[in-house]
Amino acid sequence: MKRSFFIILPIIVLDQLLKIYVKTHFRLGDEFYIFSFFRINFIENPGIAYGFFINKSYGKIILSIIKVILIIIISIFHINNIRKNVTNYIIIPIDFILSGSISNFLDNALYGLLFNSGTVYNKKFHNWIFYSGISTIDFSFKKGYSHFMEGCIVDMFYFPLINFSFPKWIPIVSEFNFQFFQPIFNLSDIFIFIGIILLFFFRNKINQY
Secondary structure, eight states: OHHHHHHHHHHHHHHHHHHHHHHHHSOTTOEEEEETTEEEEEEEESSSSTTOOOSSHHHHHHHHHHHHHHHHHHHHHHHHHHHTTOOHHHHHHHHHHHHHHHHHHHHHHHHHHHBSOOOEEETTTTEEEOOOSOOOBOTTSSSOSSOTTOOOEEEEEEOOOEEEEOOTTSTTTTTOEEEEOOOEEOHHHHHHHHHHHHHHHTHHHHTTO
């Protein structure tokens, strides 16, 4: 149990520190080049993960509730595995998945209360309204841009590994721009992805238990 704590907690803290830094130092849409194929591009995601959006504000609340249920289920499963002293091929990947899930949930649960500006849903026009400027933190939770469980996830990692346009002389697809990889994501998403990949990669060893 203690070993998992020292994996999960640092991931959550590191992810949250990175998100808070980006949100309080970058304007929405700001882009910072590290390499041509790797950029810091600040967006707010009112949806699921990896840049996928949902269309209505109440959907975000439902999604947050689903996240809580999934985190509880994963946590109970994880604690039982730790008590049974199962292999690290199960424990460590689930540590990664759980830490990423908890950290992303904290965005949904608290960021609407913690920050003075953020992406909000306009019920009248049925669309998401983005903001200008740089956000500040209000630790009193009284001047937030939204309500509990209605905050947006902060994403910033952008890897356009392939980016080119087809030449004019090619029929149908002329001047069509192809880009891979388009989604923008965060550190939590990376650890969730790594955890899932590890479970898949070590599935034969896991099946022995």
